[in-house]
Amino acid sequence: MLLRQNESAAYAIGASLYDYRWHVVAIDLAGIVIDREQVDLATPDAEAAVTGLGDGIERLRQRLDPQRMLPLIGIGPPGLVDVSSHVVKSAADLGWRDVPIGERITERTGVPCAVVNRSKAGALAAYWHIARRTVDHLIFISIGTGVSAGIVQQGRLLLGANSSAGELGHITILPDGPRCECGNHGCLQELISERAIASGARAALRRNPDSVLVETCGHHPDTLTALQVLDAAERGDAVALSVVETISGYLTVAVANLINLFNPQLIILGGPVAERSPRLVASVARSVGDRAMAYPLSVARIVGNELGPEAGAVGTAVLVLENAPRLILQLPIYR
Numbered sequence: 620m621l622l623r624q625n626e627s628a629a630y631a632i633g634a635s636l637y638d639y640r641w642h643v644v645a646i647d648l649a650g651i652v653i654d655r656e657q658v659d660l661a662t663p664d665a666e667a668a669v670t671g672l673g674d675g676i677e678r679l680r681q682r683l684d685p686q687r688m689l690p691l692i693g694i695g696p697p698g699l700v701d702v703s704s705h706v707v708k709s710a711a712d713l714g715w716r717d718v719p720i721g722e723r724i725t726e727r728t729g730v731p732c733a734v735v736n737r738s739k740a741g742a743l744a745a746y747w748h749i750a751r752r753t754v755d756h757l758i759f760i761s762i763g764t765g766v767s768a769g770i771v772q773q774g775r776l777l778l779g780a781n782s783s784a785g786e787l788g789h790i791t792i793l794p795d796g797p798r799c800e801c802g803n804h805g806c807l808q809e810l811i812s813e814r815a816i817a818s819g820a821r822a823a824l825r826r827n828p829d830s831v832l833v834e835t836c837g838h839h840p841d842t843l844t845a846l847q848v849l850d851a852a853e854r855g856d857a858v859a860l861s862v863v864e865t866i867s868g869y870l871t872v873a874v875a876n877l878i879n880l881f882n883p884q885l886i887i888l889g890g891p892v893a894e895r896s897p898r899l900v901a902s903v904a905r906s907v908g909d910r911a912m913a914y915p916l917s918v919a920r921i922v923g924n925e926l927g928p929e930a931g932a933v934g935t936a937v938l939v940l941e942n943a944p945r946l947i948l949q950l951p952i953y954r
């Protein structure tokens with residue numbers, strides 16, 4: 620007799636920070652989102668972020684059946700995360716240091732937490748939903764306020780010795796480049812993050828006052844955002860296009876190095892920057908062949924992130940699902 624799992628017997632909650640917004644989702648046992656919440660942060664301040672996350676989780680839980688919630692909450696913050704203590708050691712792009720995010724959410728909700736970097740969570744979501752668990756080697760790259768990568772090898776998330784594997788944003792691209800908050804110079808993050816895109820466009824505007832970007836920012840270049848620049852590039856503005864071309868060059872170097880190092884079958888370019896710029900994804904896919912070795916490149920595909928802003932949240936909930944066989948026995952109906 621064939622038995623089939625009842626996908627709605629339980630659900631998992633996961634959350635991840637995307638730009639300045641927490642996405643909180645509940646997924647069923649098949650990994651499908653059944654409900655969601657969002658919390659916008661007025662400032663990137665860590666205290667406000669932890670409080671906002673707790674609010675979002677509680678609002679979502681109030682709408683769902685408490686009897687069926689798997690007793691673990693997945694959280695995907697930015698930065699270097701110690702997965703054993705559930706602490707964000709540092710998130711240079713947001714100025715966070717030693718934030719005990721797991722402990723704080725457990726105090727608020729009474730539920731234990733599993734915490735991983737948001738790009739690692741994105742990689743898990745991509746493994747389940749984009750690769751449908753048929754591709755065992757993939758890399759998810761998130762480009763937004765920060766830059767990082769989640770690496771799945773042989774169907775398992777690569778954590779490294781102290782769970783910091785995948786800090787792609789802090790590989791050196793220009794040895795004499797701009798100083799990064801991490802203390803190094805010329806890190807990828809300083810060259811392609813949202814802040815880098817906005818400041819690159821502002822500098823270019825001073826030389827090209829005819830760009831449509833001048834109108835976009837209401838003649839106040841200081842208010843120009845990266846997403847406005849990326850949108851202008853999609854519409855063909857020359858200044859914005861030159862900025863996208865520059866970041867594409869840097870990102871291509873990083874992606875080619877990942878292909879040579881990890882031999883992935885799939886590289887997903889996600890996060891606010893890549894998701895707003897199909898042109899950037901296409902440009903990297905086109906030019907990576909100039910740099911990566913032909914043999915590993917022959918199996919590698921570069922794609923955009925079809926899961927969108929919820930990828931990290933879905934991935935942290937997937938992390939909970941991976942513990943489902945153990946957790947499900949703790950549900951009230953089985954006790």
Ligand SMILES: [Zn+2]
Binds near residue numbers: 789799802
């Ligand atoms: Zn750095």
